[in-house]
Amino acid sequence: MSLRIGVLGGGQLGRMLALAGMPLGLEFVFFDSIADATSRQCGELVVKDFLDFKALEEFASSVDIVTYEFENVPVEAVDFILKHAQVYPPRAALELSQDRLFEKKLFTELGIATPKYLAINSEDDLTKAVAEGELPLVLKSRRLGYDGKGQFVLERSEQISEAWEAIGKVPAIAEAFVPFSRELSLIGVRGHDGSTSFYPLVENHHFEGILRLTLAPAGNISVEIQRQAEHYLQSLLDRMSYVGVLTLELFQVGTTLLANEMAPRVHNSGHWTIEAAETSQFENHLRALLGYSLGSTNSSTPSAMINLIGELPDPESVLKNPGTHFHTYRKQPKAGRKVGHVTISGHSASQVAERIVALLHLLPRKIAEQVTLN
């Protein structure tokens, strides 16, 4: 009867996948190690350790297909599940995106420009890199980095020990610090049949390493830049025989794009697609998984997304602003935690910009202050 989708991870991305999947008749089973994972409101939630193989077997056997909504799922868990169920996006995408060095090497291999990088396996390596390269450089642990964690911007050679300490003395990469003009991301989707579709490039604004604001589409994007980004993402999708949504984060430096990282999943910078694209990233991820035709990624509505981080405003303080939609994930508010987001639409980018400004005046100061246009 009804198809059951297993999702590794039970956060807001899983929640929004479920909300997109219910009209398609799908049922969701989430697997997470956290008992109050927000997705429990939209399906079953299995609360077990990701390496509890007995629980994974039961989970895998109870669903028709498995996907994941965060990229730090242990690859061992996916390997085990693959004995019992199909998993998309493919295992390789998960493994590659968990290691910044493998990821960057793949980019290089595919001709995707990146900031210069070097593998760092010791303080000595770092000393050598500083001696041979230019400062500042960014030291990043190869694994388990997200939302700015596991990173250190090294500005003076005296900081070598401090930097190595700060990231936990783990295998790392050192990247040239890029004086980028802005951060962009491209979200694409690939089906089992190899068909692909891409959303417009969007512009992302971070604060303390966490996404605060997305402008969709990014302004002043030439056809060439959009094409370049799509070409990069297309080559990644094809190389990995990818199925589902894949996100590529990019730095724009002048008219050049440098790939920063990829996320093998639906992405925070694509939440605007719920209201402002013909098909949301969530629906398209599910369409791809299930072998359905991909939906149009067109958008005729300029929009923006503001993350609600650390606290949740009164809904009416948002909704009284024209063009807004409010999303709460029903998570316990906590400093730095994404507890919801707002989508703002308008008939033009400048109207969206005006509406952002008006909204920021009404949001809690803590949230508004973190939304910077850099």
Add this chain to the structure above:
Amino acid sequence: MSLRIGVLGGGQLGRMLALAGMPLGLEFVFFDSIADATSRQCGELVVKDFLDFKALEEFASSVDIVTYEFENVPVEAVDFILKHAQVYPPRAALELSQDRLFEKKLFTELGIATPKYLAINSEDDLTKAVAEGELPLVLKSRRLGYDGKGQFVLERSEQISEAWEAIGKVPAIAEAFVPFSRELSLIGVRGHDGSTSFYPLVENHHFEGILRLTLAPAGNISVEIQRQAEHYLQSLLDRMSYVGVLTLELFQVGTTLLANEMAPRVHNSGHWTIEAAETSQFENHLRALLGYSLGSTNSSTPSAMINLIGELPDPESVLKNPGTHFHTYRKQPKAGRKVGHVTISGHSASQVAERIVALLHLLPRKIAEQVTLN
């Protein structure tokens, strides 16, 4: 913490209310007499008779506010709930819409044009109406009529007994048969503060009394016609101190609008708003209930809605058509039962029309044959 919305009725309208409400952080409790009501997948479901007052009391006490998603909820149930919780739309709207005579009298009182009508309480009344009026006329039971049930089109005076028999010899109204050019509906929403907003008029196509196809917006609608319809609906909303979504079904005869009936709820002819309006009818109903600002009812995307009745096609047979979104209610298919719908969007009305034709070729014959453009 989280607001709990009680919904009398657990059908697809309740289901879609819940899907619209989850991003707003709402929880849903449905009350229905049917154990496999489709809404159970999106919230709690209380399965009890609508006149089980003990169950109603528990239900009302467990939620913050109550609404209803079908108009044949017994008014006694609402009266009882009102002792424990607020109910919107207001009781008066429910009561009036349950009785075709009261409803038509209200229309008349507010200056809303209708087909000529007469109260019929006996076969004698009907005989008199036929003698004094023109044939054909439509005999409709005053209560419990929906989807074309409880109606008889009386074309010859010899059919008087048959007609009276057919509708069950119950209090009725006889209406002049209107040679209308088309059927339209207008969906509007009113907030606690009296603010109102209206979607564009849509064109509805029925078969055997059941809605099969909605075109949104209706083509060739003059500013005057839209204004006339809004004026009608505005006067109804204000008269009833209405809160929530109200739907008015109209016949268009030349450049004249005649009111057929109203539905004090979200409506099948507004499903297109999920994808093709800035704010869906479901979200706006909830915004109104909760005292939030109403969302924009604008639509810049021409669209159509096809009901999936009696059987459910393979999702891919729908989704492979550009511009489509698929909605299943996960109900057991049964002749005449609404089990899902499809939304079709395009950049112009003519593209939508082409897409409808293409889609109809791929839908099961039983469904496609019922979608007639009259």
